[in-house]
Amino acid sequence: MSLRAAILGFLELEPTTGYTLRQRFAGSVASFWSVTQSQIYRELHGLASEGLVAVSREPGDGKPDRKVYSNTEAGRATLQQWLRAPLEPMQLRHPLLLKFVFASELAPATLDGLLADYAEGLRATLADYQARHDAPEIFTLARSPREAEIWRLSIEHGLAWCRLELDWIDRARERLAASVRRTPARPRAARRKKG
Amino acid sequence: MSLRAAILGFLELEPTTGYTLRQRFAGSVASFWSVTQSQIYRELHGLASEGLVAVSREPGDGKPDRKVYSNTEAGRATLQQWLRAPLEPMQLRHPLLLKFVFASELAPATLDGLLADYAEGLRATLADYQARHDAPEIFTLARSPREAEIWRLSIEHGLAWCRLELDWIDRARERLAASVRRTPARPRAARRKKG
DNA sequence: CTCCCCATGTAACACGTTACATGATTTG
DNA sequence: CAAATCATGTAACGTGTTACATGGGGAG
Numbered sequence: 354m355s356l357r358a359a360i361l362g363f364l365e366l367e368p369t370t371g372y373t374l375r376q377r378f379a380g381s382v383a384s385f386w387s388v389t390q391s392q393i394y395r396e397l398h399g400l401a402s403e404g405l406v407a408v409s410r411e412p413g414d415g416k417p418d419r420k421v422y423s424n425t426e427a428g429r430a431t432l433q434q435w436l437r438a439p440l441e442p443m444q445l446r447h448p449l450l451l452k453f454v455f456a457s458e459l460a461p462a463t464l465d466g467l468l469a470d471y472a473e474g475l476r477a478t479l480a481d482y483q484a485r486h487d488a489p490e491i492f493t494l495a496r497s498p499r500e501a502e503i504w505r506l507s508i509e510h511g512l513a514w515c516r517l518e519l520d521w522i523d524r525a526r527e528r529l530a531a532s533v534r535r536t537p538a539r540p541r542a543a544r545r546k547k548g
Numbered sequence: 549m550s551l552r553a554a555i556l557g558f559l560e561l562e563p564t565t566g567y568t569l570r571q572r573f574a575g576s577v578a579s580f581w582s583v584t585q586s587q588i589y590r591e592l593h594g595l596a597s598e599g600l601v602a603v604s605r606e607p608g609d610g611k612p613d614r615k616v617y618s619n620t621e622a623g624r625a626t627l628q629q630w631l632r633a634p635l636e637p638m639q640l641r642h643p644l645l646l647k648f649v650f651a652s653e654l655a656p657a658t659l660d661g662l663l664a665d666y667a668e669g670l671r672a673t674l675a676d677y678q679a680r681h682d683a684p685e686i687f688t689l690a691r692s693p694r695e696a697e698i699w700r701l702s703i704e705h706g707l708a709w710c711r712l713e714l715d716w717i718d719r720a721r722e723r724l725a726a727s728v729r730r731t732p733a734r735p736r737a738a739r740r741k742k743g
Numbered sequence: 744c745t746c747c748c749c750a751t752g753t754a755a756c757a758c759g760t761t762a763c764a765t766g767a768t769t770t771g
Numbered sequence: 772c773a774a775a776t777c778a779t780g781t782a783a784c785g786t787g788t789t790a791c792a793t794g795g796g797g798a799g
Contacts, residue, residue, distance in 0.1 A: 355646055356786085362650030372750050382649055385642035389788060394752060416795065417750040436654055440666060441643045445709075447580035448636045451550055454577055454702050455557030457695035459631055471635060500652035502727050506720045507649050514640075517712050525701045532697050551758085567778050584760060589780060611767065612778040 356388060356396050357405070358435040361428050364406060366494050368423030371397050380491070381504070384482075384511045397422060405431055453525075461533045465526055472522045479515040482508055551583060551591050552600075553630040556623050559601060561689050563618030566592050575686070576699070579677075579706045592617060600626055648720075656728045660721055667717045674710040677703055 363369070363377050371394050378388050400406045405428035411419045424432070449471050456464050485491055486508045495501040558564070558572050566589050573583050595601040600623035606614045619627070644666050651659050680686055681703045690696040 355643055359646055359650070365650070370750070371752090382646060385640045385645045387639055387787095390751095391753085391789085392787065395786095398752095416748090417793090419750070432650070436647060436651055437658065440647065440662065442669075443640070443642045443644060444582055445580045445638070445640055447638045448550055449638060450580045450702055450705060451554055451577060452631060452635065453698060455554070455560070455627070456631055457690075457692060457698050463632065467635065474637075495652075497652060498731065499724070499727055502723060503648060503652050506716075506723060507645055509719075510645060510716050513712055513716055517708055521701075521705050521708055524704075528697060528701060529694070532694055536693065565778070566780090567776095582759095586761085586781085587759065590758095593780095611776090612765090614778070 354435070355386065355441075356392060357400060358432060359386060359388075360393070360396055360400065361405065361424055361432040361435075364422055364424045365429065365432060366496065368421050370419045370421055372419075374422075380485075382507075384478075384514075385507075400428065403427075461529065464529065468522050468526050472519055475515055475518050475522075479512065479519070482511045482515060486512060549630070550581065550636075551587060552595060553627060554581065554583075555588070555591055555595065556600065556619055556627040556630075559617055559619045560624065560627060561691065563616050565614050565616055567614075569617075575680075577702075579673075579709075580702075595623070598622075656724065659724065663717050663721050667714055670710055670713050670717075674707065674714070677706045677710060681707060 359378070359382065360374060363374055369377075371390075374393050374397075375388075375390050378386070378393070397406065401408055401422070404425060406422045407425050409421050409423075411421055449467070452467070453464075456467070459467075486505065492501045492504060495504060554573070554577065555569060558569055564572075566585075569588050569592075570583075570585050573581070573588070592601065596603055596617070599620060601617045602620050604616050604618075606616055644662070647662070648659075651662070654662075681700065687696045687699060690699060
């Protein structure tokens, strides 16, 4: 349901092709609603067969033909309905946390490395968000200042999220390091002689 | 893959039944890795047929028979392998944000209501996390102080996440309210006379 | 010459969700 | 008497992922 609605939402901004929709997803909502190319084409076919979108085939000059999709009245109605419908709960799929919970028997250094690697990836993502937030060219599709503000806020959500993750990782690493210092008497570490 | 690994992880703490596994999931990792009952049974059958877990059927006195699953050596090896394997990226499915991005044409009050409702639900979730964090009885399965610390940290992640969401919603509501004040000349609002 | 961009799609598979079915025992 | 708890499971469906296939044009 949400995928269809999002497609209708993008088409409401500007009628376009499946290919371009993929890019729109990647460039805006991907961080909280990821989709693949296959999903988009599949859903577009479904939407078309139910009369929620209309297709116009435009011959591509040299390039492949483009199929430009646009919302029908029924499509617009469906979008409006979705906007007013009750929200489903959010959900998270967080492989790091899952692994973390079962990782107590890993060597402290291994676990720490896992967290460190993850943090590095996050810093890249953060920079990405920052760039998108500061770049005005992304907002060219916005239909109003209100819409631009909404989009800015959605990017800020991503920024805040990255910072939270980074902070949490720092805290986790510190606390785990501290707990190792408190219980250093692991068999393997017993080699080192006392001063 | 992650589901199997998590099941092996729980069985490593204590051999148990599918039914109980469901409760363990619900009581600990559900906020970042939700599963349904069907998934668990399906996966247990798979794990058993591949020899990663062993089953012992215990006759239930009146109650249905219990099938107690425990890890085999192969299962333990698979778990260890997973713990050391590279992490898949986290992903979020956030219906509120998705709707938010396409909601600029909704009446400001409707959108604000959507955010407010969501915040209310979050406050309940937050209280839930707080309770779990403060209750020591959840940590009885922990095999070491280190493991308890890890579990505490995972709950703190949930707490931090809820607070982030609530903060973001406050900020979003304020900013949107401010932008309405700045552009109050909507056709519908034009009825009110000045001074 | 190779790779990337544009643009379409399909097939198979993996994973997740909903709803149903059974049945004794305990609790309100 | 109704509802929840313990405990198993299946069937159908819906959604998401991976990999493949096609094919011209432009850039390095």
